[in-house]
Amino acid sequence: MSNNSVNSSSLVIAQKAVKQLRLEASVRRIKVSQAAADLKTFCLQNAHKDPLLMGVPSSDNPFRPPKSCVLI
Amino acid sequence: MCDQTFMAITFGPCDNCSTTSPLMNIYIKNEPTNYCSFCVEMMACQGLLKGETLASLKNESESLKKKLEEERAKLHDVELHQVAEKIEVVSALSIKTRRVLKGHGNKVLCMDWCKDKRRLVSSSQDGKVIVWDGFTLNKEHAVPMPCTWVMACAYAPSGCAIACGGLDNKCSVYPLSLDKNENLAAKKKSVAMHTNYLSGCTFTNSDMQILTSSGDGTCALWDVESGQLLQSFHGHTADVLSLDLAPSETGNTFVSGGCDKKANVWDMRSGQNVQSFETHESDINCVKYYPSGDAFASASDDATCRLYDLRADREVAVYQKDSIIFGVSSLDFSLSGRLLFGGYNDYTINIWDVLKGNRVSMLFGHENRVSTVKVSPDGTSVCSASWDNTLRIWA
Numbered sequence: 001m002s003n004n005s006v007n008s009s010s011l012v013i014a015q016k017a018v019k020q021l022r023l024e025a026s027v028r029r030i031k032v033s034q035a036a037a038d039l040k041t042f043c044l045q046n047a048h049k050d051p052l053l054m055g056v057p058s059s060d061n062p063f064r065p066p067k068s069c070v071l072i
Numbered sequence: 073m074c075d076q077t078f079m080a081i082t083f084g085p086c087d088n089c090s091t092t093s094p095l096m097n098i099y100i101k102n103e104p105t106n107y108c109s110f111c112v113e114m115m116a117c118q119g120l121l122k123g124e125t126l127a128s129l130k131n132e133s134e135s136l137k138k139k140l141e142e143e144r145a146k147l148h149d150v151e152l153h154q155v156a157e158k159i160e161v162v163s164a165l166s167i168k169t170r171r172v173l174k175g176h177g178n179k180v181l182c183m184d185w186c187k188d189k190r191r192l193v194s195s196s197q198d199g200k201v202i203v204w205d206g207f208t209l210n211k212e213h214a215v216p217m218p219c220t221w222v223m224a225c226a227y228a229p230s231g232c233a234i235a236c237g238g239l240d241n242k243c244s245v246y247p248l249s250l251d252k253n254e255n256l257a258a259k260k261k262s263v264a265m266h267t268n269y270l271s272g273c274t275f276t277n278s279d280m281q282i283l284t285s286s287g288d289g290t291c292a293l294w295d296v297e298s299g300q301l302l303q304s305f306h307g308h309t310a311d312v313l314s315l316d317l318a319p320s321e322t323g324n325t326f327v328s329g330g331c332d333k334k335a336n337v338w339d340m341r342s343g344q345n346v347q348s349f350e351t352h353e354s355d356i357n358c359v360k361y362y363p364s365g366d367a368f369a370s371a372s373d374d375a376t377c378r379l380y381d382l383r384a385d386r387e388v389a390v391y392q393k394d395s396i397i398f399g400v401s402s403l404d405f406s407l408s409g410r411l412l413f414g415g416y417n418d419y420t421i422n423i424w425d426v427l428k429g430n431r432v433s434m435l436f437g438h439e440n441r442v443s444t445v446k447v448s449p450d451g452t453s454v455c456s457a458s459w460d461n462t463l464r465i466w467a
Contacts, residue, residue, distance in 0.1 A: 010126055011125075011126055011129070014126055014129035014130060014133065015129060017129075017133050018129055018132050018133050018136065020307070020345065020348075021133060021136035021137060021140065022136065023344070023345075023346070024140060024346075024347065024348060025136055025139055025140050025143070027346070027347060027385055029143065029144065029147055029383070029384055029385040029386075030147065030383045030384055031147045031149055031384065032147055032148050032149055032150055032151075032152075032381070032384045032386065032388055033149050033150045033155065034383075034384075035366070035367075035381040035383050035384035035388065036150060036151075036152045036155040036156075036381075036388060037155055038364075038366060038383075039152065039362070039364070039366065039367060039381070039388075039409070039426075039427070040155055040156055040159065040427055042362075042363070042364045042366075042408075042409060043408050043409050043410045043426065043427055044159070045408075046363070046407065046408035046409065047408045047410060049407060049408065049451070050406050050407040050408035050410065050411075050451055051407070051450070051451050051452040051453075051467075052165070052167065052406045052407070052411060052447070052451060052452070052453075052454065052467070053162065053165075053406055053407075053408055053410050053411055055165070055166055056452065061452055061453075061467055062190070062207055062452070063170040063171065063206070063207070063452065063453050063465055063467040064170060064467055
């Protein structure tokens with residue numbers, strides 16, 4: 001057939017796509033409720049360590065200028 | 073069909089065809105076996121016979137896609153913000169500009185923090201890469217690159233080198249020396265070679281390997297010392313614009329996002345694309361892992377940021393507002409993962425509550441598009457780079 005070579009390269013592409021989809025379909029999944037609960041737990045557990053979330057006093061944060069400046 | 077993507081190479085007789093050759097340790101139906109690479113290919117292609125027509129493969133492809141959607145939908149029993157209803161609202165944030173870094177002559181395209189939490193490297197359209205001390209605003213090094221549009225830069229974990237690249241299609245590594253007078257450009261080492269622009273680069277857990285993403289649609293892992301290509305990652309059908317390494321110490325996966333609207337998760341050792349997500353309506357400009365490593369977020373030209381959970385294998389949140397119509401160029405999580413900082417093309421940075429899905433705050437200050445947003449390694453500050461030629465540190 002005159003379009004044989006075109007067919008064979010699109011065949012290879014289609015074969016690769018099917019192979020990839022088979023792999024993705026076989027992935028093990030968990031329920032969103034469980035995944036969301038785990039995300040929430042991680043956030044809450046680490047919230048107290050998060051300086052941007054909790055805010056740090058000026059003395060601890062190196063980027064904040066100190067409140068008062070004593071000039072001698 | 074093997075259940076695992078993990079492969080290791082040993083040498084010996086193949087369990088299938090008995091020829092002595094390099095073997096891959098794989099699992100077939102949960103049984104560990106050793107197959108030579110030819111038999112692995114044969115087994116993975118079971119069912120893909122020569123007689124198969126394009127039509128039958130297309131049908132199988134469609135039915136597999138439908139099956140994937142159904143499987144994912146089955147597990148979609150609740151929304152993330154519903155699970156987060158009982159949590160306290162984020163208290164008012166007092167984040168302001170603390171430093172403005174001026175010095176670039178043109179748009180700042182990318183920046184990266186050093187592990188010492190004070191130094192950072194930035195690259196610009198003017199072809200310069202500058203290493204700054206964030207506390208003192210001192211410019212410690214300035215490296216001229218042979219090309220303009222240096223779109224990617226990264227700091228090595230040791231703090232002793234930087235990597236950058238852009239329109240030159242390469243990623244070059246410059247060792248940083250304490251001697252200010254030393255000509256850094258002379259010590260340059262070209263590590264990566266792509267066939268189109270370099271859009272992103274990052275060191276892996278050590279100074280020895282670099283992961284790059286390119287406009288040629290591929291990502292690649294390189295050995296810094298020899299410049300050798302260790303692994304390449306094919307699967308995107310358009311430019312790859314961003315990548316991010318999984319945060320765990322033993323991590324060997326990374327996520328990439330590109331102009332084909334897809335975000336792909338890759339296994340670094342096998343080169344395999346293990347998961348793929350396509351819910352954005354436009355190019356994905358940036359991808360970032362959630363601090364726990366179980367999820368990642370993506371920023372897109374469709375003006376939304378989306379959170380994808382890897383274990384649930386689906387999108388679990390969309391961060392959008394009707395009043396936000398400009399694309400998001402970059403994003404990053406705060407240390408606990410509760411806040412998401414997004415840099416937008418309308419010159420602002422929006423801060424989202426990751427769990428509840430609402431916008432908490434906005435940061436104003438830049439006079440042009442925000443190109444990159446990165447939280448410092450200890451989580452105390454955020455740095456943003458912009459097309460207004462400056463970088464700002466917010467805390």
